[in-house]
Structure formats: C-alpha cells, structure tokens
Amino acid sequence: MTTTTELAAGNPHAAGADHCVPLPSPAELRAELPLPARLAAAVERGRDEIRAVLNGVDDRLLVIAGPCSIHDPEAGLDYARRLAAAARQHSSDLLVVMRTYFEKPRTTVGWKGLINDPHLDGSHDIAAGLRTARRFLLDVADLGLPVATEFLEPVSTLYLSDLVGWGAIGARTTESQIHRQLVSGLPMPAGFKNGTDGGLQVALDACTAAAAAQTFLGMDQQGRASLLATAGNPDTHLILRGGSAGPNYDPEHIAAASARLAAAGLNPRLIVDASHGNSGKSHHRQAEVAVELAARLEAGGPGAEAISGVMLESFLMPGAQKLELPAAGVRADQPAPGLVYGQSVTDACMDWEMTAGVLEQLARGARTRSGGHPLVRRTALG
Numbered sequence: 001m002t003t004t005t006e007l008a009a010g011n012p013h014a015a016g017a018d019h020c021v022p023l024p025s026p027a028e029l030r031a032e033l034p035l036p037a038r039l040a041a042a043v044e045r046g047r048d049e050i051r052a053v054l055n056g057v058d059d060r061l062l063v064i065a066g067p068c069s070i071h072d073p074e075a076g077l078d079y080a081r082r083l084a085a086a087a088r089q090h091s092s093d094l095l096v097v098m099r100t101y102f103e104k105p106r107t108t109v110g111w112k113g114l115i116n117d118p119h120l121d122g123s124h125d126i127a128a129g130l131r132t133a134r135r136f137l138l139d140v141a142d143l144g145l146p147v148a149t150e151f152l153e154p155v156s157t158l159y160l161s162d163l164v165g166w167g168a169i170g171a172r173t174t175e176s177q178i179h180r181q182l183v184s185g186l187p188m189p190a191g192f193k194n195g196t197d198g199g200l201q202v203a204l205d206a207c208t209a210a211a212a213a214q215t216f217l218g219m220d221q222q223g224r225a226s227l228l229a230t231a232g233n234p235d236t237h238l239i240l241r242g243g244s245a246g247p248n249y250d251p252e253h254i255a256a257a258s259a260r261l262a263a264a265g266l267n268p269r270l271i272v273d274a275s276h277g278n279s280g281k282s283h284h285r286q287a288e289v290a291v292e293l294a295a296r297l298e299a300g301g302p303g304a305e306a307i308s309g310v311m312l313e314s315f316l317m318p319g320a321q322k323l324e325l326p327a328a329g330v331r332a333d334q335p336a337p338g339l340v341y342g343q344s345v346t347d348a349c350m351d352w353e354m355t356a357g358v359l360e361q362l363a364r365g366a367r368t369r370s371g372g373h374p375l376v377r378r379t380a381l382g
C-alpha cells in the first residue's frame, strides 16, 4: 500500500494534483502477470462468438451477468465458478459472459471500484488494484468464461484490455469524446449505454464516432505520452438501460431504437440492461424485467428480433450493503468493517438462486425464438 511518506515524496508538479505516485507501466504489469497463449486464444474465441451473436450470425442470446462491481476477488471467483457451470449448461441457447467491473462511475462521490481503492478504505492503492484486477481476469479466463467490463479510465484500459471479451461505456461517459476515441481502438466489441436521461442520440453518435478512425493523445504500453491512431471499431452497439424518464425495455422502445440504429447505418441489434434505469435499481424488479424479456423472446412481436443480449447485475447474495468510506482526504486506519460475503457494495444485485432461474427462462426464450434447433443455428461458427 502507498504510504503518506511515499505520497509526499512523489512529484508535486503533476497538473492539479497534490500528490503524484508513479505506477508500474502497463507493459511491466503485463510482464508480471502474462496472458498465456492458451488463454489469449480463448479470449479471442470469446470475442468472435460475441461478435457473431451481436451480428445475428449466431442466434443465441448474449447474457452479460455478474456483480455490479467486484470488491472481493474471493467472492467474485466463487460466483464465477457457478456462472461457468451455468454457461456450460445453457451453451446451446445462451452465450454467457461474466460482468467483471472494476471501475465505477459515480453520480457525485463514492467508492470508485477495485482498481481505484482495492482495500475499500480510502487508501487508494491503485498499483494493488491494477494487479488484483489483472489476476482476477486471468482466473476467470481460466474457468473458460469470457469477461465484460466497463472502460472508465483510458489509462487502466492499457493494463487489462488483452483479457477482455466485451467492453461497455457507461451512461455517464457515452457522450465523452475521450471514451469514443478509446473504443475506436479496442480489439473487442463494445456497447454504449444510452444517457442517464434516457436519450438515445448520444449513444448513436458514440457508435458512429467509435466506428471511425481516430487520432488522439494517449499513452503507450511503456507509459509514455503518445500520439495514438486507431482504425475504428467495427463492433459497436447500443445498450438500453432506461433513464430518468423511465425504463426503455418495452417493445415499442426497443423497436424504435432498432429502427433508429438501422437508419443511422448502425447495428440494429442491441443489448437490454435489465438493471439501472430499467429496474429502478431494484433487484426484485430486475428479475421481473429479465423474465419479461425472456417471455418476449418466446412470443415474438415488436423489437423481439432486435434483442441480441441482456445484461444482469447478479452476485451470490441479494441486494446491496452500504460501504462506509472515510471522509474525503482522510486516510483510514482500519480496513472496511465486516462486510456480508458475496453481497454488492454498489447497486443491488439478484442473488445466485434468482439468477439461475432467470438464466433458465432466458435460455428457453432464446431456444423458442430460434425455432429450437441449436445445432443448426450455430453452424456459422462451426
């Protein structure tokens, strides 16, 4: 953990910062925790499968499920093992990807995730956070699960992107040019959430911008300020997450969004986030939304064909617990007080039992939508 002395010894000339503590470069961390060729091939395979589902070549349903945030790697891996088993069980109907979110965009202030504050005590040991996140992704990849994450800090992306199968840009950053540029150079499919007000246009614009070649200021693997030129990301898409104006997962919203995407020359197939603005952040409501979506896949109707994926916030225990942080700028003497094992410290999550039931229903919905011929459906991928 970084000490006060180290902080004081840091470079005081970093723009706008009181302290500046050098970190290992992305190349150094990648060398310390390398991605073996076997897992690199699995990550690539996962990206290809996700692309195929998003493009409708593989008509399974993409399901991105996992905690709102990873705060305890042990509980996260406990969850990952259960999800890996469920992914195998439903592999004819669902392509299951684990949500492994290490960075939280806050409305105002709050815990910003495992990378920013891995000890959950305001000590902000970012070097340990990056290391823990990378090790966690390696462990999940070893279980055979592709992973999904939100890319929030462009710098942290350099430490982890080789392990990620699917990326998201959150509702609070979809309008940011920096995040659109970032996605334009990512090697995996990436979705943009609609705005927190429910507005779709920011996400459509984001997809267009990220699909284009971009040149911008960034950092290289050695940690040097660099000019970065990207080719554009061909696999951008929309994520409907509801907003302050209400949910947007109903058939009319989905059909209208899909039509707007098509008219803009973008992928008309989209992902529906059953949580956030679509559930009012209630985990009970989230399960109802997911089950409603499953029923709609079965029944067909407006927008049903446009649903390529569903996002679920799910952990071992139901709901969420409050994480008490020390006041801003005060270093904690104590680590976070006893937390309930396997319960979210950010948004409320469905528990494992509820998740398993929802996965069953989504699998049935996907199977019925496809006509129930999984072996025929997946020939495009062999």
Ligand SMILES: O=C[C@H](O)[C@H](O)COP(=O)(O)O
Binding pocket: 068, 104, 105, 106, 107, 108, 109, 110, 276, 346, 347
């Ligand atoms: O998904 C997580 C939260 O919804 C997001 O980080 C915003 O959280 P906040 O409004 O509690 O800051």
Ligand SMILES: C=C(OP(=O)(O)O)C(=O)O
Binding pocket: 068, 101, 105, 150, 169, 170, 171, 172, 193, 241, 276
């Ligand atoms: C922060 C998240 O979502 P949103 O950007 O939709 O609020 C999230 O998925 O963790």
